[in-house]
Amino acid sequence: MSEHENHHHEEHAQRTPSALELRVRALEARLTEKGYIDPAALDVLIDTYQTKIGPRNGARVVARAWADPEFRRGLLQDATAAIASLGFAGRQGEHMVAVENTPEVHNMVVCTLCSCYPWSVLGLPPTWYKSAPYRARAVKDPRGVLKEFGVELPPATQIRIWDSTAEVRYLVLPLRPAGTEHLNVGELANLVTRDSMIGTGLPKSA
Amino acid sequence: MTYRSHADLGGQDVPGAIVQEPEGEYFHSPWEQRVMALVVAMGPTGMSNIDMNRATRETLPNYRDLSYYEIWLAALEKLASEKGVLSDTPPKPQQVMRADAVLATIKKGFPASRPASHPARFSVGCNVRAAAVQPEHHTRLPAYARGKMGVVERVHGVHVFPDTNARGLSESPQWLYTVKFAAREIWGESVRAPNSIISVDAFEPYLEPA
Numbered sequence: 001m002s003e004h005e006n007h008h009h010e011e012h013a014q015r016t017p018s019a020l021e022l023r024v025r026a027l028e029a030r031l032t033e034k035g036y037i038d039p040a041a042l043d044v045l046i047d048t049y050q051t052k053i054g055p056r057n058g059a060r061v062v063a064r065a066w067a068d069p070e071f072r073r074g075l076l077q078d079a080t081a082a083i084a085s086l087g088f089a090g091r092q093g094e095h096m097v098a099v100e101n102t103p104e105v106h107n108m109v110v111c112t113l114c115s116c117y118p119w120s121v122l123g124l125p126p127t128w129y130k131s132a133p134y135r136a137r138a139v140k141d142p143r144g145v146l147k148e149f150g151v152e153l154p155p156a157t158q159i160r161i162w163d164s165t166a167e168v169r170y171l172v173l174p175l176r177p178a179g180t181e182h183l184n185v186g187e188l189a190n191l192v193t194r195d196s197m198i199g200t201g202l203p204k205s206a
Numbered sequence: 207m208t209y210r211s212h213a214d215l216g217g218q219d220v221p222g223a224i225v226q227e228p229e230g231e232y233f234h235s236p237w238e239q240r241v242m243a244l245v246v247a248m249g250p251t252g253m254s255n256i257d258m259n260r261a262t263r264e265t266l267p268n269y270r271d272l273s274y275y276e277i278w279l280a281a282l283e284k285l286a287s288e289k290g291v292l293s294d295t296p297p298k299p300q301q302v303m304r305a306d307a308v309l310a311t312i313k314k315g316f317p318a319s320r321p322a323s324h325p326a327r328f329s330v331g332c333n334v335r336a337a338a339v340q341p342e343h344h345t346r347l348p349a350y351a352r353g354k355m356g357v358v359e360r361v362h363g364v365h366v367f368p369d370t371n372a373r374g375l376s377e378s379p380q381w382l383y384t385v386k387f388a389a390r391e392i393w394g395e396s397v398r399a400p401n402s403i404i405s406v407d408a409f410e411p412y413l414e415p416a
Contacts, residue, residue: 112216166407
């Protein structure tokens, strides 16, 4: 669906419920009536993934790894345990692997088969991550994709693409920006963008 | 009957720009929020499993015309109907997610790992070839890797096998490996980023020694 169509739908929805909205309401009502759904739980789920579980979790993990060499070692060895130690274990992050960018290697994550994404540290995936163009091109033309995101890497940099084809979820540990030696973990976390943890972006500079 | 997934997109020629989105923009309509929550809340009911959900989504004939939450919605409607959940005598749900249990359920997650009953066939550094034949059911080996040579780079332990779990046969847990492939091996010499590497997570039955 194009941006234009999206906006059109949103404007339309304010006047009268769209066909999709009615379909969803009907399904929710029937699943509730059959005893499968507690609508109050849906409200909590929506709030949780809008305000509690999102890319700021992952940013804390990355910032800690930048600031604490021992945590970084643990993260690269057993990301599931290291992330759990910060309180970010959970659904769609049950089996985590952290992949570290270096001056020689840049990592990028995709799910070509559906939309697998590390929800526990990055929250819900952005639309582009689930979109056909990203899933099709990330594996075949990673430099072209990076260019679309405004990232140009030196030609010698090796690009490693991690296709999340099973229940393992990947978190990119980006390179720490130069000149950030004086920053604390909270300040470092502010430099970590969602895209830098997927590998389609770089952290902000200090 | 042939099984056809419309979701195996790696390397396909798909037109269109990758439209970027600001961090924190998760939904574009309130109904999308509801669909996300419905799908998550249906997990513990035992109506279906994650592999059945994926199989149902990827075989929707109009998969490529739908937005992602439309795909989730259509698959949920289809499964609810197929599993008799919307019938006059629905099966009893295993567990219903209540509001006060949401956070604990999410935190606990749904691990796919299972105890190993036999030793792993491959170890790190083994040369392997990915199976060449596409099975007639849900599977998680991308088409671009079929028949290609790679190297095992990580052994993850034993995980639920999507190929059987999606069909409701059994979990049949299998060893899971990360296998790396040179981009040249997959796309040929004319590849645009010749020194890049593509890794996939592959279940043992997908691999042969090479």
